[in-house]
Every structure is written in C-alpha cells, then in structure tokens.
Amino acid sequence: MLVNIDNLSKQFKEKRAVSNLSFSINEGSCIALLGPNGAGKTTTLQMLARLLTPDSGAIQFKGYAEKDYRPLIGFLPQHPSFFNWMTAKEFLTFAGKLSSIPNAQLQARVQETLTFVSLEEAMNKRIGGFSGGMKQRLGLAQALLHKPKLLILDEPVSALDPKGRRDFLYLIEELKQDMTVLFSTHILHDAEQICDEVLILQDGCLKWKGSLPSLRKEFDLLPIKVQTEEPMNGVIEQLEIIEDYEYIDAKTVKVRLPEHVHHNELLQELINRNISVTHFEIMQDSLEDAYMKVVRQ
Amino acid sequence: MTRFLTLLNKEITELMRNGKLIWLPVVLMIIGISQPLTSYYMPQILDMAGNLPEGASITIPTPTGEEVLSGALSQYGTIGTLLFALATMNVIAQERQNGSITLVMVRPVNEWQYLGSKTVAQLALLLLSLILSYCLTWYYTNLLFTPVDWKVMLSSLVMYCFWVLFVVCVTIFVGTIIRQSSAIAGVSLLFLALISLLTTLLPKFMEWSPGNIRGEATKLLVEQQWTESAWTVIGSTATLSLLLFLAGVMVMKRYRRY
Numbered sequence: 001m002l003v004n005i006d007n008l009s010k011q012f013k014e015k016r017a018v019s020n021l022s023f024s025i026n027e028g029s030c031i032a033l034l035g036p037n038g039a040g041k042t043t044t045l046q047m048l049a050r051l052l053t054p055d056s057g058a059i060q061f062k063g064y065a066e067k068d069y070r071p072l073i074g075f076l077p078q079h080p081s082f083f084n085w086m087t088a089k090e091f092l093t094f095a096g097k098l099s100s101i102p103n104a105q106l107q108a109r110v111q112e113t114l115t116f117v118s119l120e121e122a123m124n125k126r127i128g129g130f131s132g133g134m135k136q137r138l139g140l141a142q143a144l145l146h147k148p149k150l151l152i153l154d155e156p157v158s159a160l161d162p163k164g165r166r167d168f169l170y171l172i173e174e175l176k177q178d179m180t181v182l183f184s185t186h187i188l189h190d191a192e193q194i195c196d197e198v199l200i201l202q203d204g205c206l207k208w209k210g211s212l213p214s215l216r217k218e219f220d221l222l223p224i225k226v227q228t229e230e231p232m233n234g235v236i237e238q239l240e241i242i243e244d245y246e247y248i249d250a251k252t253v254k255v256r257l258p259e260h261v262h263h264n265e266l267l268q269e270l271i272n273r274n275i276s277v278t279h280f281e282i283m284q285d286s287l288e289d290a291y292m293k294v295v296r297q
Numbered sequence: 298m299t300r301f302l303t304l305l306n307k308e309i310t311e312l313m314r315n316g317k318l319i320w321l322p323v324v325l326m327i328i329g330i331s332q333p334l335t336s337y338y339m340p341q342i343l344d345m346a347g348n349l350p351e352g353a354s355i356t357i358p359t360p361t362g363e364e365v366l367s368g369a370l371s372q373y374g375t376i377g378t379l380l381f382a383l384a385t386m387n388v389i390a391q392e393r394q395n396g397s398i399t400l401v402m403v404r405p406v407n408e409w410q411y412l413g414s415k416t417v418a419q420l421a422l423l424l425l426s427l428i429l430s431y432c433l434t435w436y437y438t439n440l441l442f443t444p445v446d447w448k449v450m451l452s453s454l455v456m457y458c459f460w461v462l463f464v465v466c467v468t469i470f471v472g473t474i475i476r477q478s479s480a481i482a483g484v485s486l487l488f489l490a491l492i493s494l495l496t497t498l499l500p501k502f503m504e505w506s507p508g509n510i511r512g513e514a515t516k517l518l519v520e521q522q523w524t525e526s527a528w529t530v531i532g533s534t535a536t537l538s539l540l541l542f543l544a545g546v547m548v549m550k551r552y553r554r555y
Contacts, residue, residue: 046554049403050402050403051399051402051403051554052554053552053554068405070403070404070405071405073403075399075403077396077399077400079396080396080400081395081396081397081399081400082397082400083307083311083397085311085314085315094303094307095400095404097299097300097303098300098303098304098401098404098405098406099404099405100299100300100405139400142400146404
C-alpha cells in the first residue's frame with residue numbers, strides 16, 4: 001500500500017463537496033476516479049495534492065514520517081497555467097530546482113522528460129504560444145519530472161482532441177510501469193483502457209470501488225447480444241457455457257459468459273445447432289450501464 | 298535556501314522580461330528630475346502661461362539645492378507611492394488568479410520562500426528605481442542650484458528607502474488577503490494615507506510612525522544631522538515591515554485554497 005486516505009471531508013460554503021471519503025492506493029496501481037460533474041473529483045485530487053486543506057480526515061503515505069509529503073507527488077491540474085513568458089525548458093528547470101533535483105542531473109532529466117512528452121522541438125519556445133495539447137503535455141512533464149511515487153492527474157484528457165487524447169493515454173500507459181497513477185475522468189472508455197481499478201464518486205461519497213471486470217459482474221451485465229433468424233427458445237437454456245441470459249424478444253437475447261469462455265465458443269455452439277446468426281455484438285456500452293446503475297443507486 | 302534563490306531568480310527574470318525593470322526606473326526618473334527643472338524654469342513657465350496683467354512683477358526666490366531635493370522627496374511621497382503600490386499590487390494576485398501559483402505550491406515550497414522572493418524582488422526593483430531617480434535629480438540640482446554634499450544626499454536617500462520598504466510590505470501583505478489587484482492597491486494606499494494623516498493629526502503619539510520618514514529625510518537634508526527621532530522612525534518602520542511580512546506568511550499558511 002502506498003497511501004491511505006481516511007475519512008476525508010470538505011465543505012464549501014453551502015455545498016458538501018466531499019464527505020467521509022476513505023480509500024487506499026496500492027503501490028504500482030493505476031486508479032481512475034469516475035463520477036459525474038460536481039461529484040467532488042477535483043476537490044479530492046486537490047486535497048491529495050495539498051492545494052486544498054481538508055476540513056477533516058488524514059492522508060498518510062506509508063513509511064513517510066513527514067507531514068509534508070509533496071516531494072512524493074506529481075500533480076497535473078485540470079487547466080494547468082504556466083508562466084507564459086518562460087520557455088518550456090526554463091519552466092521545467094525552474095520546477096526541477098524547486099523539487100531539489102540535483103544540478104548535475106537536472107539538465108539530463110529535463111531533456112529526457114521533454115523527449116518523453118515529445119516537446120523537444122518546442123522546448124525553447126515561449127509557453128504563451130503553446131496550443132492546449134502542448135500545454136497539457138508540458139503539464140504532464142512537470143508532474144513527472146521529479147519521478148514522484150504518486151502521479152495525480154485531474155481530467156488529463158478531457159480538453160484534448162481525439163488524437164491528442166490517444167497519445168496522452170499512451171503516455172500514461174507507459175508511466176504506469178514506473179509510478180502509481182491516480183487520475184480523474186468522466187470518460188469511461190479511457191478508464192477502461194488504462195486503469196486496473198476505479199473509484200466512483202457521487203455527491204462527495206464513494207459509491208463503488210474495485211476493478212472494472214468486477215463492476216461488470218456485480219451489476220449483472222449481459223454484454224453479448226445475439227440475434228438469429230430462428231427463435232432461440234430452448235436453445236439458450238441448453239447451453240452450459242452461458243452464465244446468464246435475458247430475452248429481448250424470441251429472436252434476440254443478451255447473455256453473459258463466464259470469464260474463461262471465449263465468445264467465439266458461443267458462436268460455435270449456435271452454428272453447431274444450425275441456428276443462423278444475423279447479429280452478434282459485444283456491447284461496449286455495457287460499462288456505461290454499470291456506471292449508470294452505480295450513480296443512480 | 299536554494300528554493301528561495303530559485304524563486305527569486307524567477308521573479309527577477311520576470312521583471313526583466315515584462316519590462317518593469319525598464320519603465321519603472323524611467324518613470325521615476327522623470328518624476329524626480331521634473332522637480333529641479335520646473336523649479337529652475339518657473340519664472341519662464343509663469344511668463345509663458347500668460348494671464349498676468351501688464352507690468353505685474355513676481356519675484357520667486359531661488360530655492361537652495363536642499364530645498365529642491367526635499368521637493369523631489371515630496372513628489373516620491375505622492376506620485377511615487379502610488380506607483381510603488383501599483384507596481385506591487387499584482388505580484389501575488391495575478392498568480393492566484395491565473396492559477397500558476399498551483400504549479401509552484403504543489404512542490405515543496407514554503408510560504409516564507411514564496412513571499413520572501415516576491416518581497417525581495419519587488420524591493421530590488423523599487424529601490425533601484427529610487428536610487429537612479431534620486432541620483433539623477435541630485436545631479437541636475439547641483440547643475441542648476443547650489444550644490445548639495447553627496448553625504449547629505451545619501452543619508453536622506455537611505456532614510457527614504459525605508460518608506461519604500463514599508464510600502465512594499467504593506468502592499469504585499471494586503472495582497473495575501475485580497476484577490477483583486479485593484480482592491481489591493483486601493484486598500485494599501487488607503488492604509489498608507491491613514492498613517493500619514495494620523496501622523497500629522499497626532500504628532501505627539503505618532504513619533505514612531507513611518508509617516509514621519511519624509512519629514513526626517515527633509516530634516517536630514519536641511520539641518521544635516523541625524524537626530525534620535527530618525528533612529529526611532531527607522532527602527533519602528535523596519536520592525537513594522539518585518540511584522541507585516543510575518544503576518545503575510547501566516548495568512549498564506551492558513552490558505553485553504555491557493
């Protein structure tokens with residue numbers, strides 16, 4: 001375990017942004033913080049980054065005695081703003097010095113980080129002239145510059161175009177090997193691609209926590225949709241490989257298979273029984289269904 | 298300490314890049330030398346302005362060099378103070394408003410390092426401007442009026458530097474409390490004006506007041522002696538400035554959100 005968060009609460013004037021939030025983060029994991037707008041994701045992350053003082057509760061890094069754990073974290077805010085008169089290289093050098101990277105390693109580390117986020121061509125340009133995507137990448141660069149143990153990213157991809165988003169997710173994927181990553185998003189698909197665990201927040205409370213497959217399972221989802229020419233009554237019931245099913249009409253059924261069974265086997269079984277399959281779909285939005293169920297609970 | 302120097306270095310670079318290090322000294326120099334120049338050309342100016350009845354004669358006694366310099370000090374006291382407060386009001390408010398403070402405070406930076414770098418950089422800028430301006434004014438005064446001894450000039454300059462210190466500390470302290478930059482300048486100037494007003498209204502109780510600095514500096518020019526009251530004012534101003542700085546650090550430590 002890397003961090004333990006215990007009973008965190010934060011009240012803004014009228015609104016209770018986060019209430020009694022407790023969870024722990026394992027070392028090396030990649031966690032997504034999900035939830036609708038206003039659920040308290042940003043507040044939680046800002047409290048973790050010590051930018052916001054919680055009203056109550058504690059954040060404890062395992063094996064780190066000092067109260068100020070800022071050397072251990074890297075933080076990318078939702079809308080990072082820099083000193084626009086600096087160049088990217090100057091900013092990273094400045095940030096690196098503040099994080100006490102030894103002078104001997106600083107330049108190499110800055111260079112390495114700039115290359116990692118593919119900004120080496122723009123490194124001597126003023127940040128003021130950067131595009132949104134470049135700023136986001138520079139924000140990531142400053143967050144991982146000092147090799148923090150925990151990387152906190154607040155909505156890292158929501159402001160990016162599709163290509164930028166894919167590139168950024170690819171970067172996070174690579175970072176996962178070296179550090180623990182916690183990021184918030186409201187795009188389930190992104191979470192599904194890169195993280196091992198999700199926390200779902202709603203109205204400042206933790207609604208659900210665990211891995212994505214277990215989320216699917218817990219909410220009893222039937223992710224495969226099959227349509228046939230002939231009615232399937234009696235056929236589906238006979239198939240042992242099916243864990244659960246639900247008829248939409250006589251020719252359409254939604255099923256779930258156990259984890260060890262590949263969906264091709266189902267197709268095979270149906271063909272073996274001389275049933276002509278007209279439609280076979282693995283539904284991508286099944287996760288969304290589960291999410292909606294959690295949020296509506 | 299390294300962090301403080303890194304932050305200070307960033308502040309100074311910023312002052313150079315955004316041109317403050319150029320325009321502020323220039324403006325202050327213009328304010329300074331306008332004093333000896335207008336004093337010298339006053340008869341001609343009045344003449345050109347016209348509106349005087351035929352045959353009217355005005356005799357303006359030529360001021361001494363010391364009087365001209367003290368006139369310049371009074372210019373610094375009004376327009377100068379306004380400029381000082383305006384130049385300083387943004388240093389924290391801007392970074393809080395555009396959010397760039399978060400990328401600094403997310404690193405292991407202490408409040409005193411942050412505030413200290415701002416104060417020192419701002420002091421360096423304003424004192425540099427003041428010294429350049431005052432020396433230039435002194436040069437013109439010597440050319441146009443009776444010469445003033447450089448030691449006298451220097452002692453009044455040193456005295457006046459404490460007023461700048463006080464203005465910077467007040468404005469930065471107010472800047473830790475208020476987010477809006479115009480309000481910061483307003484509140485700081487109101488506070489400084491109040492102190493000066495109280496100093497003139499209640500001279501008995503306000504001997505220690507930083508509002509006395511200009512009076513003391515003028516005294517140094519005209520009477521050319523360090524009196525005990527000068528030390529009192531210097532001591533109290535330095536102490537007040539330190540207290541304001543510490544109060545600013547305390548306020549920042551208690552921020553719930555940067």
